[in-house]
Amino acid sequence: MTPDLIALFRRLTAGVYVVGVGNRSRFDAFTAAAIMQVSYRPLLLALAINPRHASYELLRSGQAFSVSVLDHSQMDLARRFGTDADDAADKLSGIEWRHGQSGAPILAQALGFFDCSVRAESAAGDHRLFLGAVIDGALLRPAARPLVYADTGDLDRSAAIFPDNYESAARDAGRTR
Amino acid sequence: MTPDLIALFRRLTAGVYVVGVGNRSRFDAFTAAAIMQVSYRPLLLALAINPRHASYELLRSGQAFSVSVLDHSQMDLARRFGTDADDAADKLSGIEWRHGQSGAPILAQALGFFDCSVRAESAAGDHRLFLGAVIDGALLRPAARPLVYADTGDLDRSAAIFPDNYESAARDAGRTR
Numbered sequence: 001m002t003p004d005l006i007a008l009f010r011r012l013t014a015g016v017y018v019v020g021v022g023n024r025s026r027f028d029a030f031t032a033a034a035i036m037q038v039s040y041r042p043l044l045l046a047l048a049i050n051p052r053h054a055s056y057e058l059l060r061s062g063q064a065f066s067v068s069v070l071d072h073s074q075m076d077l078a079r080r081f082g083t084d085a086d087d088a089a090d091k092l093s094g095i096e097w098r099h100g101q102s103g104a105p106i107l108a109q110a111l112g113f114f115d116c117s118v119r120a121e122s123a124a125g126d127h128r129l130f131l132g133a134v135i136d137g138a139l140l141r142p143a144a145r146p147l148v149y150a151d152t153g154d155l156d157r158s159a160a161i162f163p164d165n166y167e168s169a170a171r172d173a174g175r176t177r
Numbered sequence: 178m179t180p181d182l183i184a185l186f187r188r189l190t191a192g193v194y195v196v197g198v199g200n201r202s203r204f205d206a207f208t209a210a211a212i213m214q215v216s217y218r219p220l221l222l223a224l225a226i227n228p229r230h231a232s233y234e235l236l237r238s239g240q241a242f243s244v245s246v247l248d249h250s251q252m253d254l255a256r257r258f259g260t261d262a263d264d265a266a267d268k269l270s271g272i273e274w275r276h277g278q279s280g281a282p283i284l285a286q287a288l289g290f291f292d293c294s295v296r297a298e299s300a301a302g303d304h305r306l307f308l309g310a311v312i313d314g315a316l317l318r319p320a321a322r323p324l325v326y327a328d329t330g331d332l333d334r335s336a337a338i339f340p341d342n343y344e345s346a347a348r349d350a351g352r353t354r
Binding site for chain 1: 182184188192211213215216217218220221223288289294297300301302303304306308313314319323325326327335338339340343346347349
């Protein structure tokens with residue numbers, strides 16, 4: 001069953017972003033797809049993150065995150081920031097970036113960016129869900145086409161963490177809230 | 178400032194779905210883009226909905242929703258279920274559909290579908306955020322390409338509800354939590 005279930009979830013259309021976290025003294029960045037707009041007034045983005053991820057504590061303590069939108073030619077950046085290595089200096093070295101108003105790092109090569117201040121955090125199964133108020137942003141390259149998650153294959157190696165079938169998913173759902 | 182701000186938010190990549198709500202006796206369906214996967218174990222989808230929407234109370238009372246994934250040729254369905262009319266019979270008449278395990282209506286013409294049981298509801302600015310455990314689903318047409326939100330233009334007339342600029346957005350964020 002698993003291949004069918006994974007194939008279905010790949011039809012949920014998503015982008016590919018580099019999320020920057022932290023403040024002016026400590027910071028990190030990682031590749032993410034689970035980002036969407038959830039409110040207009042105020043302007044809020046939702047971001048899901050695995051709490052075992054090295055960047056989670058920094059997101060929590062900094063109470064800020066940036067979203068650098070990747071374009072379809074930037075699979076190399078998606079791969080670079082998609083590694084588990086928690087050595088932020090390595091991931092950002094040789095790449096042009098700056099601190100946003102929130103302090104979180106923003107990639108200069110991004111198609112565009114959002115800079116967010118955390119407003120809420122809640123449980124969401126094996127992830128945590130953050131709501132960020134958009135305090136700044138810009139479209140840097142209007143002609144560029146965004147990178148789409150379905151086109152990245154199994155870059156995030158998520159295929160290995162899906163349940164085998166819906167019966168197994170239902171059991172997971174019964175155990176966790 | 179508004180056109181730039183809207184253009185930036187259009188670079189958040191999203192799909193287009195018909196969300197079915199309700200149970201076997203009362204039901205409705207509406208077009209939505211704010212849907213993403215947030216957890217693997219359990220399998221959870223997040224859905225943002227405007228609480229002034231006619232379907233909100235039915236989603237809340239039925240504690241279930243389905244997600245019918247539209248393909249790129251189904252703008253007509255996106256338009257049909259994107260109207261504000263709360264006459265469910267009109268929107269579903271002449272269209273083939275069935276009740277999912279949850280009771281929520283699923284479109285037969287969908288590229289694929291997810292059937293979800295509501296696990297949590299929380300505030301998210303001018304919207305409400307629901308988490309649904311995926312209890313069933315299927316990929317019906319593997320070769321079809323999903324419809325992408327950015328390709329629908331201003332189908333949802335959201336351009337009118339964005340704040341004018343980030344200063345205004347920050348004021349909104351200060352007023353609402």
